[in-house]
C-alpha cells in the first residue's frame with residue numbers, strides 16, 4: 001500500500017455530500033482523480049494571494065494532500081465546481097467558533113468574469129440555509145479583492161468590519177473585509193426573487 005491510497009474508513013465522506021446543481025454548474029465532492037486539474041488551475045499567484053491556505057507555486061503533491069484532507073471534519077463541506085463535467089474551481093464552507101460557518105471559493109483564471117463564482121456561491125448558500133438550517137454565514141475578502149467582495153454582495157452578504165487573515169502564499173497577514181449573511185436576509189432575497197419571477 002502506498003501513502004496515497006486511502007482505506008474506506010479514511011475516505012473523504014463523498015457519500016454524505018450532496019450534488020448541488022445550478023443552471024450551468026454542478027458542485028460535487030472532490031475526488032482523488034481531480035488532482036491534476038486542481039493542480040493546474042490553482043497554480044496561479046492571483047488565486048493563492050487571495051485565499052488563506054493555497055500555497056504558491058501549487059504542485060500536484062499539494063493537490064493530492066488537499067484532496068486527501070477535505071471533508072473529514074464535522075461542519076466542513078468542500079465541493080469542486082464543474083462545468084460540462086470539467087473541474088473549474090472549488091468552494092465550500094467550514095465551521096467557525098461563533099456558529100456561523102465561513103464560505104470560500106476560487107476559480108481557475110480562464111473562468112473568471114462569467115458569473116460562475118456567484119452562481120456557485122448561491123448554490124452553496126441555498127444548501128446551507130435551505131437544507132442545513134444554519135442561521136448565518138460569514139466570509140472574508142482581502143481589501144484588494146473587489147471581485148470577491150462583489151460576489152459576496154451579489155449573494156446578499158453585508159459588510160461587518162475589517163480583520164486580518166494569515167495568507168500562506170505571502171507568508172504574512174493581510175487586511176480583509178468581513179461579511180455576514182443572516183438567514184432572514186437570504187429568505188427575503190429568495191422570496192423577492194420568486195415574486196419577481198411570478199410577475200414576469
Ligand SMILES: CC(C)(COP(=O)(O)OP(=O)(O)OC[C@H]1O[C@@H](n2cnc3c(N)ncnc32)[C@H](O)[C@@H]1OP(=O)(O)O)[C@@H](O)C(=O)NCCC(=O)NCCS
Nearest residue numbers: 047050105106107112113114115116117118146147148150
Ligand atoms: C473572486 C473570484 C472567485 C470571482 O470569480 P468570478 O466567476 O469572476 O466572479 P463573478 O463573475 O461571479 O462576479 C465577479 C464580479 O466582480 C466584478 N469585478 C471583477 N473584477 C473587478 C474589479 N477589479 N473591480 C470591481 N469589480 C470587479 C465583476 O464585474 C462581477 O460583478 P458584476 O456581475 O456586478 O459585473 C475569482 O476572481 C477568483 O477565483 N479569485 C481568486 C481567489 C479568490 O479571490 N477567492 C475568494 C476568496 S475571498
